[in-house]
Amino acid sequence: MINQLKHSFFQVFTVTSLWVTLLLTVFNGDELISMQYLWRVAGIAVIAAAVFGVMYDALWNHFTFRPVWNILISSILSITGSTAAVWLYSTEMYEFILPWWPGMLLLTVVLHTIAFYFYAKADSRKKAEELNRIIK
Amino acid sequence: MEIIFEADGSIGQGIAKVITHPAETEHWGQIREAIHHSGHKLVVIHPKNDRKVQILLSSVAVIESEDRMCNVRVITGERYLLNKRLKGVEDSLESPHFVKINNTTIINTSYIKEFSSTDNARIQVVLTDGSGYLVSRFYIKNFRGKLS
Numbered sequence: 001m002i003n004q005l006k007h008s009f010f011q012v013f014t015v016t017s018l019w020v021t022l023l024l025t026v027f028n029g030d031e032l033i034s035m036q037y038l039w040r041v042a043g044i045a046v047i048a049a050a051v052f053g054v055m056y057d058a059l060w061n062h063f064t065f066r067p068v069w070n071i072l073i074s075s076i077l078s079i080t081g082s083t084a085a086v087w088l089y090s091t092e093m094y095e096f097i098l099p100w101w102p103g104m105l106l107l108t109v110v111l112h113t114i115a116f117y118f119y120a121k122a123d124s125r126k127k128a129e130e131l132n133r134i135i136k
Numbered sequence: 137m138e139i140i141f142e143a144d145g146s147i148g149q150g151i152a153k154v155i156t157h158p159a160e161t162e163h164w165g166q167i168r169e170a171i172h173h174s175g176h177k178l179v180v181i182h183p184k185n186d187r188k189v190q191i192l193l194s195s196v197a198v199i200e201s202e203d204r205m206c207n208v209r210v211i212t213g214e215r216y217l218l219n220k221r222l223k224g225v226e227d228s229l230e231s232p233h234f235v236k237i238n239n240t241t242i243i244n245t246s247y248i249k250e251f252s253s254t255d256n257a258r259i260q261v262v263l264t265d266g267s268g269y270l271v272s273r274f275y276i277k278n279f280r281g282k283l284s
Contacts, residue, residue, distance in 0.1 A: 001239060001274070061274040064238055067257050120257035127276055128251040128259050134283045135248055 001062050005054050012053030016045040020089070040088040047088075051081040059116075070116040075108045176231065180208050180216035191216065194233075197247045197263055199225055201240040211247055211265055235282045237261060238272040245282060 020041050024033070055077055059070050083101075087094040097104075147153055154167060176193040197211040201222040208216045218225060226236060233245045247263045251271070254260050259271045271279070 004274075062239060062272050064258055064270040064272050117257055121253065124253040124257050124259045127273075128253045131251040131259075131276070131279060131283070134280065135250070 001058075005057060005062075008053040008057050009049045010053075013045045013049035016048040017041060020044050023089075043088045044085045047081045047085045051078055067113075067117040067120060070120075071109065071112045074116065075105070075112045078112075079105055079108050178208070178218070180218050183215065183217055189216070193229075193231055194244075194246070196234075197244050197265065198267070198269065199234075199242040211244075211263075213265070232282065235275070235278055237269055237275050237279075241269055243269060245279075248283075 024041070055074065059065070059074060063070075065073075079101075083094070083097075086097060144153065152171065154164075154171075156164070156167075177190040178193050178196060179188055180191055181187070182189050191208075191210060195210045195212070196208055198209045199218065199222070200207045200209070202217075204221060206218040206220060206222055206225055208218050210216070220228070222240065222242065226234075226242060229242070231244075234242050235245055236242050243261065243263065247265070249262045249264045249266075252260050252262060252268075254270075259273070259276070260268045261271050262268045
């Protein structure tokens, strides 16, 4: 479990670093950046790796919490992580999106409910049927 | 009784085929009993008196992690302690019938009755004694390999 989570952490960390570098190149191609900003890019990659590489993998594949806990944990951590990543990318962008936080939170909870309850329920039923076919 | 051993690649692993003279069919029950009782044994601790006892590995239904030890439940319901971490137990079990189903539980696939989807969108394995355990998605792959 630990090895798999470590592997997905570094996988997401690498992809996010490249993705943010690409975004910066496209939107701020002519600007010079300070060395401190590189640490902000690393920070964004760490947040993405922790949330998308570790948290979702652990909640979906390894833990067997009730859906309500999965929805709460994933909604809170993803909204907090995404907001922090936006702040690290650009403080102006962060100030622009901040008034929209109730809507973002509602959308996050709705999407996580669809994933961790409705989709998970259908997936569990399908997997249980498949395993029952194997043992018969 | 003379015993002859032969290897046959056409039968699955963990299966032994016994061929006897038709006159010996009345002794099949005794032979089955004898083979079952000669199986691997597991040294466990009786929780009431802390004594070490040997139990048949084939009678173990569930092994659950409990701090630095493991809780062993046999199919008849008795519970024992095993002075090992679950990781150590997993590595030392030679039987193909034992499979990990979540981070804290190993079950004996011989006692699986069915799989079901719970009300809470989770997958549960129900054993022949009626007990149910949650299966995490990561270990379903192992199940597919061990059961098919």
